[in-house]
Amino acid sequence: MSGGAGSNLPEARRPSESAASAQPKNAFGTAATFSDGLNHCTGRLRSGGCGEIKTPPPVLAAPNPFQTACCKSVIIAPVLQPIPQHDTMSATIRPESRAAIRRIRENGIYILPNSFTIAALFSAFFAITQAMHGHYENAAIAVFISMLLDGMDGRVARWTNSQSAFGEQLDSLADMVSFGVAPALIVYKWQLLHFGRLGYTAAFIYCACAALRLALFNTLIGSGKGDKRWFVGVPSPTAAALIVGLIWVNHSVENFVGVKWWALVITLFAGLSMVVQLPFWSFKEINVRRKVPFVALVIVMLVLLALALSPALALFLLALGYSLSGYLHYGWRQWRKRRRRTA
Numbered sequence: 001m002s003g004g005a006g007s008n009l010p011e012a013r014r015p016s017e018s019a020a021s022a023q024p025k026n027a028f029g030t031a032a033t034f035s036d037g038l039n040h041c042t043g044r045l046r047s048g049g050c051g052e053i054k055t056p057p058p059v060l061a062a063p064n065p066f067q068t069a070c071c072k073s074v075i076i077a078p079v080l081q082p083i084p085q086h087d088t089m090s091a092t093i094r095p096e097s098r099a100a101i102r103r104i105r106e107n108g109i110y111i112l113p114n115s116f117t118i119a120a121l122f123s124a125f126f127a128i129t130q131a132m133h134g135h136y137e138n139a140a141i142a143v144f145i146s147m148l149l150d151g152m153d154g155r156v157a158r159w160t161n162s163q164s165a166f167g168e169q170l171d172s173l174a175d176m177v178s179f180g181v182a183p184a185l186i187v188y189k190w191q192l193l194h195f196g197r198l199g200y201t202a203a204f205i206y207c208a209c210a211a212l213r214l215a216l217f218n219t220l221i222g223s224g225k226g227d228k229r230w231f232v233g234v235p236s237p238t239a240a241a242l243i244v245g246l247i248w249v250n251h252s253v254e255n256f257v258g259v260k261w262w263a264l265v266i267t268l269f270a271g272l273s274m275v276v277q278l279p280f281w282s283f284k285e286i287n288v289r290r291k292v293p294f295v296a297l298v299i300v301m302l303v304l305l306a307l308a309l310s311p312a313l314a315l316f317l318l319a320l321g322y323s324l325s326g327y328l329h330y331g332w333r334q335w336r337k338r339r340r341r342t343a
Contacts, residue, residue, distance in 0.1 A: 110162035116153035117167070117174050120146045124178035127244075131186040137251040139186050140244035144315065146178040147237045172214055179236035180210030183243040184267075190247055191263035202264055206243075206271035210236050213274035230279035234323050239270035242323060245316030252312045273323055280326040 127142035153171060157163045184207040192199030213236050220232065246266050249256075256262050306314040 109166050110164060112160060113153045113157035113162055113167055114170060116149050116156060117171050120149035120178055121174040123149060124182040127182050128185055131189045136190050136247050140248040143182055143240055143244040172218055175236055176211060176214055179240035180207050183240040187243050187263055187267055191260040194260050202267045206267050209271035209274045228284050229282055231282050233276050234273040234280055236274060238319050238322055239274050241315060241319035242266055242270040245319055248312040249316050278326040278330050
C-alpha cells in the first residue's frame with residue numbers, strides 16, 4: 001500500500017488484526033492465513049484508508065515438509081503390485097500329488113470285465129465248498145457257471161474296448177482255480193479217494209497239466225506265434241467239463257456201473273489231453289454277421305433242444321466230442337499222408 005493510505009489507519013488495532021500480526025509471516029510478509037488477510041483489508045476499507053482495492057497477494061500456507069524446492073506437492077502413496085495370477089490346481093496340487101494321481105490312473109483297472117472274472121472265481125470256490133459237504137451235483141453246476149462267466153469276460157472286454165494286461169493275468173489265475181484246482185478236488189472227493197495214492201496222483205496230474213496248459217497258452221499268445229484258428233491241446237474249460245459233466249450225469253441221469261473207474265480214466269484223459277501237442281479247432285473263425293447255410297440253423301436248434309431236455313448229458317457229450325475231435329483230425333491227416341505216399 002502507498003504511504004497516504006497508511007496514515008488513515010486507526011491508532012487502536014482491532015483484535016483480529018493484532019492476532020493476525022502475531023501469526024508467523026511467510027516470505028512475502030503477508031498473513032499466514034487467508035482469513036486474517038481478508039480481515040485486515042476489510043478493516044482498512046471501513047476506515048476509509050484504502051484508496052483502491054487491490055487483490056492481495058496469494059496466501060501461502062505454512063511450510064509443508066512434503067513440498068519440494070519448486071513448491072510442487074509430492075503425493076506419497078503405496079505402490080500397488082498386480083496380483084499374480086496362479087492356476088488354482090497348480091497352487092493347490094503339489095508335484096508329488098500330481099505324480100501320485102498319475103500313478104493311480106496308470107494302475108487303474110476296468111471294473112466291468114474284471115467283475116465277470118471275479119464272479120467266475122467265486123463260482124469255482126463255491127463248487128469246492130459244495131464238494132466238501134457232499135453236494136457234488138451243485139458243485140458240478142457251479143463249475144459250468146464258472147465256464148459261462150469265463151467266456152463272457154473276454155468278449156465284454158473287447159466289446160467295451162477295456163482290455164488290459166491286468167485283466168489277462170487275473171483271467172489266467174482265475175482259470176487255474178476254476179478249471180484246474182476245483183475239478184481236481186471235486187473228483188478226488190467224489191471217487192478218486194477210493195484209489196488211495198493212485199487217486200490223488202491222478203488228481204494232481206490233472207491239476208499240473210492244467211497249469212502247464214495255461215502257461216503254454218499265455219506264452220503262445222504273448223509271442224504271437226500261435227495260430228488263432230487252432231488250440232494246442234484241449235482247452236482247460238473243456239477238460240473241466242469232462243470231469244464235472246461225468247459227475248452231473250451220474251447224479252441226474254443214471255448211476256454208472258464202476259463209476260470210480262470211469263472217473264479215473266476221464267481224469268487222466270482230460271489232464272493229458274490238455275498238454276498233448278495236437279491242434280483243436282478254436283471256433284474263432286465263426287462270424288455271426290456272415291450268412292450261413294440253412295442247415296446250420298437246424299443244427300443250432302437241435303443243440304438247444306438237447307440242452308433243454310437233458311443239460312447234463314448234452315454238455316458232457318459236447319465236451320467229449322470236442323476232446324476226441326483233435327485226435328480224429330490228427331488220425332485223418334496221417335491217413336491222408338500215407339495215402340499220398342502210396343499213390
